[in-house]
Amino acid sequence: MRVTLLTDFGTADGYAAAMKGVMASITPSVIIDDAAHDILPGDVRAAAWAVAAYWRRYPRGTVHVVVVDPGVGSGRRALALECDGRFLTGPDNGVFTRVLAEATAVCCVALENRAVMGDVVSSTFHGRDVFAPAAAHLARGFDFAALGPPVADPVCFTLPQPVLEEHGSARGEVVHVDRFGNLISNLPADLVAGAAVRIAGTPVPLVRTYADAAPGELLAVVGSRALLEVAVRDGSAAQRLGCGVGAAVTLRGPLA
Amino acid sequence: MRVTLLTDFGTADGYAAAMKGVMASITPSVIIDDAAHDILPGDVRAAAWAVAAYWRRYPRGTVHVVVVDPGVGSGRRALALECDGRFLTGPDNGVFTRVLAEATAVCCVALENRAVMGDVVSSTFHGRDVFAPAAAHLARGFDFAALGPPVADPVCFTLPQPVLEEHGSARGEVVHVDRFGNLISNLPADLVAGAAVRIAGTPVPLVRTYADAAPGELLAVVGSRALLEVAVRDGSAAQRLGCGVGAAVTLRGPLA
Amino acid sequence: MRVTLLTDFGTADGYAAAMKGVMASITPSVIIDDAAHDILPGDVRAAAWAVAAYWRRYPRGTVHVVVVDPGVGSGRRALALECDGRFLTGPDNGVFTRVLAEATAVCCVALENRAVMGDVVSSTFHGRDVFAPAAAHLARGFDFAALGPPVADPVCFTLPQPVLEEHGSARGEVVHVDRFGNLISNLPADLVAGAAVRIAGTPVPLVRTYADAAPGELLAVVGSRALLEVAVRDGSAAQRLGCGVGAAVTLRGPLA
Numbered sequence: 001m002r003v004t005l006l007t008d009f010g011t012a013d014g015y016a017a018a019m020k021g022v023m024a025s026i027t028p029s030v031i032i033d034d035a036a037h038d039i040l041p042g043d044v045r046a047a048a049w050a051v052a053a054y055w056r057r058y059p060r061g062t063v064h065v066v067v068v069d070p071g072v073g074s075g076r077r078a079l080a081l082e083c084d085g086r087f088l089t090g091p092d093n094g095v096f097t098r099v100l101a102e103a104t105a106v107c108c109v110a111l112e113n114r115a116v117m118g119d120v121v122s123s124t125f126h127g128r129d130v131f132a133p134a135a136a137h138l139a140r141g142f143d144f145a146a147l148g149p150p151v152a153d154p155v156c157f158t159l160p161q162p163v164l165e166e167h168g169s170a171r172g173e174v175v176h177v178d179r180f181g182n183l184i185s186n187l188p189a190d191l192v193a194g195a196a197v198r199i200a201g202t203p204v205p206l207v208r209t210y211a212d213a214a215p216g217e218l219l220a221v222v223g224s225r226a227l228l229e230v231a232v233r234d235g236s237a238a239q240r241l242g243c244g245v246g247a248a249v250t251l252r253g254p255l256a
Numbered sequence: 257m258r259v260t261l262l263t264d265f266g267t268a269d270g271y272a273a274a275m276k277g278v279m280a281s282i283t284p285s286v287i288i289d290d291a292a293h294d295i296l297p298g299d300v301r302a303a304a305w306a307v308a309a310y311w312r313r314y315p316r317g318t319v320h321v322v323v324v325d326p327g328v329g330s331g332r333r334a335l336a337l338e339c340d341g342r343f344l345t346g347p348d349n350g351v352f353t354r355v356l357a358e359a360t361a362v363c364c365v366a367l368e369n370r371a372v373m374g375d376v377v378s379s380t381f382h383g384r385d386v387f388a389p390a391a392a393h394l395a396r397g398f399d400f401a402a403l404g405p406p407v408a409d410p411v412c413f414t415l416p417q418p419v420l421e422e423h424g425s426a427r428g429e430v431v432h433v434d435r436f437g438n439l440i441s442n443l444p445a446d447l448v449a450g451a452a453v454r455i456a457g458t459p460v461p462l463v464r465t466y467a468d469a470a471p472g473e474l475l476a477v478v479g480s481r482a483l484l485e486v487a488v489r490d491g492s493a494a495q496r497l498g499c500g501v502g503a504a505v506t507l508r509g510p511l512a
Numbered sequence: 513m514r515v516t517l518l519t520d521f522g523t524a525d526g527y528a529a530a531m532k533g534v535m536a537s538i539t540p541s542v543i544i545d546d547a548a549h550d551i552l553p554g555d556v557r558a559a560a561w562a563v564a565a566y567w568r569r570y571p572r573g574t575v576h577v578v579v580v581d582p583g584v585g586s587g588r589r590a591l592a593l594e595c596d597g598r599f600l601t602g603p604d605n606g607v608f609t610r611v612l613a614e615a616t617a618v619c620c621v622a623l624e625n626r627a628v629m630g631d632v633v634s635s636t637f638h639g640r641d642v643f644a645p646a647a648a649h650l651a652r653g654f655d656f657a658a659l660g661p662p663v664a665d666p667v668c669f670t671l672p673q674p675v676l677e678e679h680g681s682a683r684g685e686v687v688h689v690d691r692f693g694n695l696i697s698n699l700p701a702d703l704v705a706g707a708a709v710r711i712a713g714t715p716v717p718l719v720r721t722y723a724d725a726a727p728g729e730l731l732a733v734v735g736s737r738a739l740l741e742v743a744v745r746d747g748s749a750a751q752r753l754g755c756g757v758g759a760a761v762t763l764r765g766p767l768a
Contacts, residue, residue, distance in 0.1 A: 072466065
């Protein structure tokens, strides 16, 4: 029985630990893995990116709790998902956009069954009062279908898609900047071979890994999520280029 | 067997991990939940606030280690507490002030039994050499009363109390600022209904949850600890108002 | 079965959680303790310092994963070590320098057996594809010797050694600055007794613990790793003195 926890709570206020305590009270032997608590407050897209890095690396039966929830207590639905055998709980605000885009088999319900919530449900902290207790009940075998009515239209934001052009050229954009300042694009590995890469107009040599560039040099590489990224060896491409999410990344194909 | 860990050590120096290793050596199957390691160095009040968020959310038998300990190695006592069935270890400097204010049944002893300490006790790191090993021994069933002599007067700082006035009015103050910049007061939920809220003189509309205000607007809400807090929808009230701990929060009662 | 995890990944990108998921898929009951994820990007020396704080505090059989790996995907070897009964996996770039200096019994192999790696090994994330899966296999009993061929010369950086002088005097230097701004030197406890301490030329009184100095005062103390450190009571010595790694620390012996 394993639950993972992603929030934008930080840890110093005790909010994340309160969620852990609630889960340990329901399922005393549960193992709780911290995924992240340092998502920028309210950054639903960053949460959606992060959970996509790990949700399917965990075995079937794992429960992933994802709480970046600026709309807590409003009319937004509370969701539980079963995606390719993993369970997820969190607000219906787009945090599951990338999981839903990747999953093959999806069931989605509105978390409404009071039997899996805390005795008191606050209007400001559903992480503690709804999503964590539901996750703990799922971890101990609670019937997914009994959590609430099916949801056919979970909220998803629009994922920017690369634009394919003639001769193997393509236009994409930066969709995430990581801790290293690597600028990760939406251009998939299979478009990249043999292409000439530019970011915000600047040409960047395509290499196999970071260490193939000299220290301090710009490089492009297919990263660990099989997407093209622009990096600086032992440095930050985001800082070097002054670029962030949305910056244009283009491939000029080998036949162009 | 579950232990939680709150410190002001950060993690990059390996201090928190050393505590975990000590516990795993004593009680190999122990599950260790990180509560927080990013308490501001030496901020005993912040630690007292944080542990109050989670200590009773965990089931009976849990051991909470709380180490914010600027007086390590001095004459300050080392404490172990049993509060409503949960155990706690940490320095006698006020970190347990809020737990002690909330608990119904309290036993408190001075941690003096060398049998539950490390072989060598340094003068600068009792987290590793005293509080963690004692916690691990408690987690595996060590007799609480055998830890040391009873303590009748654990150190507590003075918790600011709200001042009740006529006609349902009250004066309180900000007692904590969280990661979101929410200004949390000492005014309990039962005083709030129907009252007009001001912080540092500025009137703030009382709503049910954050999303009831427009983005960027100030609001007052009863938060997850049943205390009145002032927030900015999708923003930081602390930043907006330039307020922090100690700022005046007042309620003008419905009859005033 | 317990694994610890130290990286320079932060947590917000989901990289560390992906490593945890990989391990949980291989060894579902594994307990994963976060050691640190906030090592400065690429700071191999800081990683070497941190892991030395905890590797031997954990019981025999623990597996420590250490991934600060700017050379990922290059020719640098992947290592697995057995040191005094604990296992470690990580890149061959010096992160194990201090562990190797401390360990009595060491076996070291190059991680080459594809049976303990992910199905796909990326060129940019061996934490997920090599070091974590190998650790999980070790945790469930995989034969260490079958991981790959012996390595006789793991990469180690040169550890600065104190210079002993006549009459009990010695010259050392700052080798680590911790979260509190404490300046930790390479001068061991047994040289310190009775000596006069100077850092960057400034004399500092030697005391038994932080609280022996007045708030705001400089002090020298034998710290929790049995090394002389310079601190400021309730403050940061690094900030006060403008010193960092490499600053000279000297002892003038009692006989000088």
